[in-house]
Amino acid sequence: MTHRIKVCQGTGCLSSKSDEITDLLRMKAGEDVEVTITGCHGFCSQGPIVLVDDVLYTHTTKTDSKFILENHIRDGKILKNRLYKNPADKSRIEKYGDIPFYSKQTRILLERCGNIDPENIDDYISAGGYQSLKKAIELGPEAIIEIVKESGLRGRGGAGFPTGVKWEFARNAPGAQKYIIINADEGDPGAFMDRSILEADPHSVIEGMMIGAIAIGASIGYIYVRAEYPLAVSRFRKAVKQARERGYIGENILGSKFSFDIVVNEGAGAFVCGEETALIASIEGKRGNPRQKPPFPAISGLFGAPTNINNVKSFAAVTWIIKHGAEKFRSLGTKDSPGTAIFSLTGKVNNSGLIEVEMGTTLREIIFGIGGGIPKNKKFKAVQTGGPSGGCIPEQYLDTPVDYSTLADLGSIMGSGGMVVIDESTCIVEFAKYFLSFTQKESCGKCTPCREGTLRAKEILERITSGNGKLSDLEDLSKLARVIKTTSLCGLGQTAPNPVLSTLQYFREEYIEHIVDGMCRAGVCKGMFSLEINHDVCINCSKCQKSCTFDSVLGNREQGFVINSETCEGCRACLESCPVNGIEVRPPIELKVK
Amino acid sequence: MLSQEIASRYKNDKTAIIQMLNAIQDHYGYLPKDEIISLSKSIMLPMSKIWGIITFYSHYKLTRPAKHPVRVCSGTACHVKNSKLLKDVFEELIEDLPEDEVSVESVACLGCCALAPVFEVNGEVHGGMTKKKVEELASELHGEEMR
Numbered sequence: 101m102t103h104r105i106k107v108c109q110g111t112g113c114l115s116s117k118s119d120e121i122t123d124l125l126r127m128k129a130g131e132d133v134e135v136t137i138t139g140c141h142g143f144c145s146q147g148p149i150v151l152v153d154d155v156l157y158t159h160t161t162k163t164d165s166k167f168i169l170e171n172h173i174r175d176g177k178i179l180k181n182r183l184y185k186n187p188a189d190k191s192r193i194e195k196y197g198d199i200p201f202y203s204k205q206t207r208i209l210l211e212r213c214g215n216i217d218p219e220n221i222d223d224y225i226s227a228g229g230y231q232s233l234k235k236a237i238e239l240g241p242e243a244i245i246e247i248v249k250e251s252g253l254r255g256r257g258g259a260g261f262p263t264g265v266k267w268e269f270a271r272n273a274p275g276a277q278k279y280i281i282i283n284a285d286e287g288d289p290g291a292f293m294d295r296s297i298l299e300a301d302p303h304s305v306i307e308g309m310m311i312g313a314i315a316i317g318a319s320i321g322y323i324y325v326r327a328e329y330p331l332a333v334s335r336f337r338k339a340v341k342q343a344r345e346r347g348y349i350g351e352n353i354l355g356s357k358f359s360f361d362i363v364v365n366e367g368a369g370a371f372v373c374g375e376e377t378a379l380i381a382s383i384e385g386k387r388g389n390p391r392q393k394p395p396f397p398a399i400s401g402l403f404g405a406p407t408n409i410n411n412v413k414s415f416a417a418v419t420w421i422i423k424h425g426a427e428k429f430r431s432l433g434t435k436d437s438p439g440t441a442i443f444s445l446t447g448k449v450n451n452s453g454l455i456e457v458e459m460g461t462t463l464r465e466i467i468f469g470i471g472g473g474i475p476k477n478k479k480f481k482a483v484q485t486g487g488p489s490g491g492c493i494p495e496q497y498l499d500t501p502v503d504y505s506t507l508a509d510l511g512s513i514m515g516s517g518g519m520v521v522i523d524e525s526t527c528i529v530e531f532a533k534y535f536l537s538f539t540q541k542e543s544c545g546k547c548t549p550c551r552e553g554t555l556r557a558k559e560i561l562e563r564i565t566s567g568n569g570k571l572s573d574l575e576d577l578s579k580l581a582r583v584i585k586t587t588s589l590c591g592l593g594q595t596a597p598n599p600v601l602s603t604l605q606y607f608r609e610e611y612i613e614h615i616v617d618g619m620c621r622a623g624v625c626k627g628m629f630s631l632e633i634n635h636d637v638c639i640n641c642s643k644c645q646k647s648c649t650f651d652s653v654l655g656n657r658e659q660g661f662v663i664n665s666e667t668c669e670g671c672r673a674c675l676e677s678c679p680v681n682g683i684e685v686r687p688p689i690e691l692k693v694k
Numbered sequence: 695m696l697s698q699e700i701a702s703r704y705k706n707d708k709t710a711i712i713q714m715l716n717a718i719q720d721h722y723g724y725l726p727k728d729e730i731i732s733l734s735k736s737i738m739l740p741m742s743k744i745w746g747i748i749t750f751y752s753h754y755k756l757t758r759p760a761k762h763p764v765r766v767c768s769g770t771a772c773h774v775k776n777s778k779l780l781k782d783v784f785e786e787l788i789e790d791l792p793e794d795e796v797s798v799e800s801v802a803c804l805g806c807c808a809l810a811p812v813f814e815v816n817g818e819v820h821g822g823m824t825k826k827k828v829e830e831l832a833s834e835l836h837g838e839e840m841r
Contacts, residue, residue, distance in 0.1 A: 112809075289769045388750060650825060
């Protein structure tokens, strides 16, 4: 029997040297073993991931390559200590499909991610690839648009506009030359959905884009991808080259009248270029300033021609829909938002990674079912969706089924799919400041509300988190946020205040605590708390001392430990390392006189 | 001039200016002034326009990078794991080194969230940073300079 070893070479696993593991395996493997690489499995926190047939190994090292070949392949003995450890009951799980992180997902767009070699088109073709393109050529534009409309697919970039309707606009717009663009300018910090798909399954995106091109009548397609994603860029370029060699891209594709070519366009580090009009300006070689809409890009877009822009995930979904039919897509998800949603689940969860669930899955199921809950029995505080454009959702709404409208009702957005879980050790005011500082820095400066408003709002938040806030700041802040939201030119400004508004709504008492008591209960804001070891629960394990970034834990295992408040910088490493939650956040030692 | 060669690769098409600048920066690690002047002539785009583009996009650098560039990730995961505090500590430790030797900058998410907090030194990822590791790194870099 031949064995197949698949080594993950996504950005996460590569950074912990999975390429060297691959080389070692290739060097030493016998002829009955096939060693291939794959893209991201989505389970980055467990990397480097190595799949031997259907057994999943986590945290593998270079030395493990020897054990995999000798113990597993030769002797049939599984390496128990490298199997996934279920945080719930500490049991080891062998099979890929038995791990709750995977078994609770509905992976339709991510199906091939981690299973095929993204640098080999034959892998994609033998997994049924380019069948949808063949079908689409036979169907013709009108039928394609009809199917996509029928499927109810909504734009996966975040705004949720129906894709089929968007295509129809572009198709009906007059113009001989039309363009289609993949928006892969994934700029949200903590989000890596698009990057993972491009790294793991680039052909599915190419195929979806070409189906879109047939539908709207475009002959040239662009991908606009962040320069910060070198691996995604090189895998996509390789995929385009291979598809061209096989005749899937070029003149008279598959013997039809359809001709198409793809241009890879790298960005240069501007978050605002994720906005479609800014993105178009950037491809045209200009500063990435957004402009007023209408005219919409479907009428006048790239170089003034009708242009259609979709997110990476939307195109991948189109490939699936054409293959499996609109009805099957509609059978997933909710009535309003059919299909699946892809999230990058990060922050304070046990299983962080890339996940795909049906629309309408509850936040609780995502965070506690798939995510495995909060590490170290800490208390859940909020989940932040939609990155810097989204909001924080508190515990009482955990049973909300996730889709475009329910999240909007809660003051957040679906966004592109970032989902950051925070626990009691994250200060909500500082968290809002973090996101607002991001949008403030990335504001292009064209319109006043966004340029000036985000700066002033950031100043207020800086005041509050440094202990100099006034109660009137809260009123000013929400007023300012509303002005920015309603009067900004583009989506960046219109959504920038969401983190502030949602935290003001759900966590107002924490803002007030900062202002009135000069206290940060999470123990984050400098000078607004002190740390103390609770000797009733302390087990003298010395973990806090070892972890302290600033050597501020004094004492030893015999006599016990104390925190030296004079040298403590408040790095909170002790809080994180304590196995019994024995370190308490207390009011600051020198209470400020108000 | 490299810029002429790059410009002709894009048929002197000024709409490809961003791709051209990326290529020049990939080669030198920054955008040298004479290359930009020559590019401006090749594609007939005024320097003022090119300047507007360079200063808009955060990717572009106008000065030669240090021998050992250190990039500290400030993505959400690293942020909650104190990357900012560690960066402050590191900056203090290497203050005495010349600017062209070691540079420190904050960068947006490096995509290795599972390894947070992350420093990238000479293009190599160092995960799970602590004060101790930062001190080791700083003394290592001091050693380099002595050589």
